[in-house]
Amino acid sequence: MSLGKTLLAGGALLALSACNLAPDYQPPHLDLPPAFKEAGGAPWQPAQPADQVARGPWWTAFNDPVLNGLEDRIEAANPTLAVALARYDESRADAAAVSAGLLPRVDGTASLTNNRQSKDRPLRGAGQRDVYGSNTVGASASYEIDLWGKVRNQVAAGRATAQASAADLASVRLGLQAELASDYFALRGLDERAHILADTVTAYEKQLSLTQTMFQGNIVAGMDVSRAETQLDSARSQVSQVASQRAQMEHAIAALVGAAPAQFSLAPVRWTPALPAVPTGLPSTLLQRRPDVAAAERDVLAANAGIGVARAAYYPDLSLQAVGGFQDTGFNLLKLPMAFWSVGPGITLPLFEGGGWMPAWPRRWPSMTKPPPSTARRC
Template sequence: MVEFTFKRSLCVALAVSALFSGCSFAPTYQVPPTAIPTAFKEGGAWQLAKPADQVPRDAWWQVYHDPVLDRLEVLVAAANPDVAAAVARHDEAVDYLAQARSGLFPTIGAGANVSTNRQSDNRPLRGTDQPSVYGSNTVDVGIDYDLDLWGKVRNEVSAGRAAAQAADADLASVRLSLQASLADAYFNLRGLDEQQQLLADTISTYERALKLTMSRHAGGIASDLDVSRAQTQLASARASAEDVKASRALYEHAIASLTGVPASSFSLAPSIGLAYLPSLPTGVPAALLQRRPDIAAAERRVAEANAKIGVAKAAFFPDVSLGLDGGFQSDTLSPWIMAPNEIWSIGPSLVMTLFDGGRREAITQEARATLAENGAKYKATVLLAFQQVEDNLAQLHHLGDEATQENEALTDAQRTLNLSMSRYRDGVVSYLDVVTAQTTELNTQILALNVNTRRLLASVGLIEALGGGWSADQSAVAAAPAKPVQAQAQPVAVSKLADAG
């Protein structure tokens, strides 16, 4: 009879669990709808039609063909403390997912108790033949399993999984942002190296011009005013050179911090040479939703909030669990573990809150508000992504035209300077014409260098806006170990093609 009762209780519990195992109060999840353009407006005819996601490579910064930049970029992921903090946040989210998943399995516990007890001689209803002092020795094993009839545990797991995937995408986003910041600082520094070399050559030219002017002044050909103008021009160029050195030092310090090295022990040798400017095909706008880690993180947080609504609504229903406990109990230690001393119990338990002053309702409304907030943030992230792509496409497009015009202006300025120097030597014009031509030529050269640097920065900005080397497939989080996902590049919006100029 006892065996029959045990089997019947177990069968009833399992049947009820199977009946409600598919129940969930989380709303049907849908990605918040966003308007997606059919093409990028600023992508002119100069853009290639081949989708960038089909261009395989290992790291996006390698398209610039700069070994020094390649070496520095590797250090960002390995040594930057901000990346280490993002890795820790990622691990926290994966560990939380593991905690939530544990609710899908039964809890097993064991206990033992050996005690000697004395009961009161005046205990109510005490039998006359009961001893005052008696032993109680118990050993048992218990199993408790939440039947999860309303999907609370399963929605907690879904929310934890979405949070872990969002943390993984956040990690990729931090890496991408820091790598882009490093590339920006590096190209600014190299642009200043070009300016420093230009000013060094200019100072040398101005020194020769001053020597010529002083020689002409000694011969009575040039005036004191010409000498003063030549000296002023030289001093101004030297001051500009010092200003460039100061600016370069700041970028060098920024690179040191980004690579996890103290600024005091880091130095980067100057390098002269025009950086390679790659062509950047963008692909179709819809692909942006899959290759931007910040968009993926925002979408996963919407999914997390959606699942938490199910968790909140499940609190309105009773929490049903199945318990099984068995062991041995005796008033003596020997013999202890034997059939007559066997104890066991099995059956479901139900816990339900009848009144909480509106707390559960408030938690549910909070979960709905969080879902609405995260949905709005997702849409804002998508809009910002398209804006950033368009901004950098426009920069690349129009700066390319500006570079062409600046090169033509530089050619004209150099021709004007040559004519002015020639006429000055012939005594046709004053040194003021030479100073004016020198200033114009120097400013035009600096503008041309700045345009080249800005084009490189715009290309980095476009790569970052397109998601770098990241793919949405990388946000899938494994069930077991909480290990950081390496930001290995997937097909991305950059190809090693000819100069986009």
């Protein structure tokens, strides 16, 4: 083949490698009204995604050393967060493995075997031995020419999945931190309620004693004594209920920080939280930082790239392959006469694959009236 034909063939392969069978990705579109009704008809403001912004130790705004210490323990010992982190590591490893398809693959081989062939083997020579050695040292290289964008779409899907997993990890971490803070506030609220009930029980005990004294002096009726006893018993019952609720909340906090409930305790204290200042526009701003929204969008992108991978399966795979090395019946391998090699392209086209058969009945598309999405190919 002349140099001009070789360059022409290479240019054609490069042009074909620009094909991409995945649909043009666009973020999901929603039909929204032109204005926000509760804001007096004010127009919508374009969102600026900020899920990558570092959130930092937001709980320190409450200025509670105990809460700060508990939040730090989530990062080190919470099993749910450990599972989410392991899934993120797995998705990153999968993305790295898929990205390797963009580069050539090189494998080394070595074998030392002793073999026996049949006396009646077809095409066997008269002077061939029954038992012979076959020692081989070699290497092979292959590279898939991504004509239809299959590998590139696999890489795009892997990266999008890894980004979605990172957002899931951030969502789990943020949810656990918020749940711990909420449980801690509830526990301190129960501490305050228990203190108030203790004062209430003391006051009711004094009231009962005074009522009994007045009853003995024929100043009040026996019904007043019964009423005072009922009030005291009700207050003592509430004390027991609050103690049970506090124990349950303490166990919940122990589970969040990865501690055994039997070995975890928080001493009751009188607590007045430091309330942080919350700007007026903060709730709407936080919507732009929600990691679960970002994860859902990345999952859509990964599924979009997966369409291109599935479509590419209808077309042949073209690869360049090279194999070389040395082979001998003994150990004199590294000699030029013992060398072997093979270079050439390979093409694979699936003709039949069982499974996944579906009858050709009419499909019902989600819209029920609109045709299926476009399957235009870009090359």
